[in-house]
Amino acid sequence: DIQMTQSPSTLSASVGERVTITCRASESISRWLAWYQQKPGKAPKLLIYKASTLESGVPSRFSGSGSGTDFTLTISSLQPDDFATYYCQQYDSFPRTFGGGTKVEIK
Amino acid sequence: QVQLVESGGGLVKPGGSLRLSCAASGFIFSDYYMTWIRQAPGKGLQWLSYISSSGSTILYADSVKGRFTISRDNAKNSLFLQMNSLRAEDTAVYYCARGLNGYYNYWGQGTFVTVSS
Numbered sequence: 121d122i123q124m125t126q127s128p129s130t131l132s133a134s135v136g137e138r139v140t141i142t143c144r145a146s147e148s149i150s151r152w153l154a155w156y157q158q159k160p161g162k163a164p165k166l167l168i169y170k171a172s173t174l175e176s177g178v179p180s181r182f183s184g185s186g187s188g189t190d191f192t193l194t195i196s197s198l199q200p201d202d203f204a205t206y207y208c209q210q211y212d213s214f215p216r217t218f219g220g221g222t223k224v225e226i227k
Numbered sequence: 228q229v230q231l232v233e234s235g236g237g238l239v240k241p242g243g244s245l246r247l248s249c250a251a252s253g254f255i256f257s258d259y260y261m262t263w264i265r266q267a268p269g270k271g272l273q274w275l276s277y278i279s280s281s282g283s284t285i286l287y288a289d290s291v292k293g294r295f296t297i298s299r300d301n302a303k304n305s306l307f308l309q310m311n312s313l314r315a316e317d318t319a320v321y322y323c324a325r326g327l328n329g330y331y332n333y334w335g336q337g338t339f340v341t342v343s344s
Contacts, residue, residue, distance in 0.1 A: 154330035156272075163322055163334035164272065175332065207272055211329025215288050216262075216274040 122146050122210050126219035132227040139195040141222045143208035148188045152212040155184055155193045158221075159204045167206075168193065198224070229253040229333045231323050236338030243313050243342070249306040249323030249335055257281075257301040260326045263308050265319040266337075273319075276308065277326070291317075313342045 123146035133139050143153065151171035156164035166175045168184040171191055181196045195202055203226055208219040235247040249261070263275040276297040277286040285297055296309040306323050320339050324331035 152329060156331075163337055164331075165334075166330060166332045169328070169330045169332075209272070209330065214277065214286050216277075216329070218272040218274070221271045 121215055122149060122213060122217050124208055124210055124217050124219040126206075126208060126222050128222060129220060130223045130225060132225045133198050134227045135198055135200060137198045137227075139198050139202075139224060141193040141206055141208075141224075143186075143191045143193070143219050145189045145191075145210055145212075149210045149212035151187045152210060153184075153186070153191050154209045154211065155182075156207045156209065157202075157204045158207065164207060195224075229325065231325065231333055231335035233321060233323055233335040233338035236321065236340045238341045238343065239313055240344050241314060241342055244309070244311045245313065245340060247308040247310065247321055247323075247338060247340075249308075251304045251306065251323075251325070254325070256299075256304040261297075261299060261306045262324045262326050262331065263295075263297060263306075264322045264324055264331070264334075265317075266322070267316070267319040270319075275321075278306070310340070313340075315342050318342050 125144045127142045153171045155168040158164040167178050172184045183194045205221045205223045207221050230252045232250045239245050260279045262277050275288050278297045294312045298307045320337040322337045323335045325333040
């Protein structure tokens, strides 16, 4: 199984800050990576797929980059609505696997 | 609009069984593969099972293989997860999700399963 490792596990930031979350795969997954946002008590919401393609309706302050084993999710200017937990997911092979999550907290 | 609504969760004793359902609407159900994903309390997301659009291809995570069975009824726009031999570690919110090229662009609201004596 492909292991997905996210860092940091928790991140404290202020509104307006630039935030970067890292996801590393245990083997190359090309660009077959998605990012999700999850708020407490809610289902995850797709933000980005194929490493850098923004899902329709997702604000442009979110961006993704990377290929192979190393990927990043960047929020260019953190907004109050962005405080949530973020997960990466590989879809290069089965079983699909998720990172452990990064909780973005208010500083 | 696309809607996925799970049901069937609840409290069950270890070793017991439960059948989850996911009612789909707002899209042509038979055109899409479907997936079950779960999240234990305070934990991350775990992919459980995949079923192709026709139901001819089925995959499971090792942790549930032999205990859980995924199925679908395209005539009734419904997805199912039969869960047998339940364990305490199966306690989680269970989501059905619609897949697209490997990622999941629509999720249900989840149904909570508690396995406890």
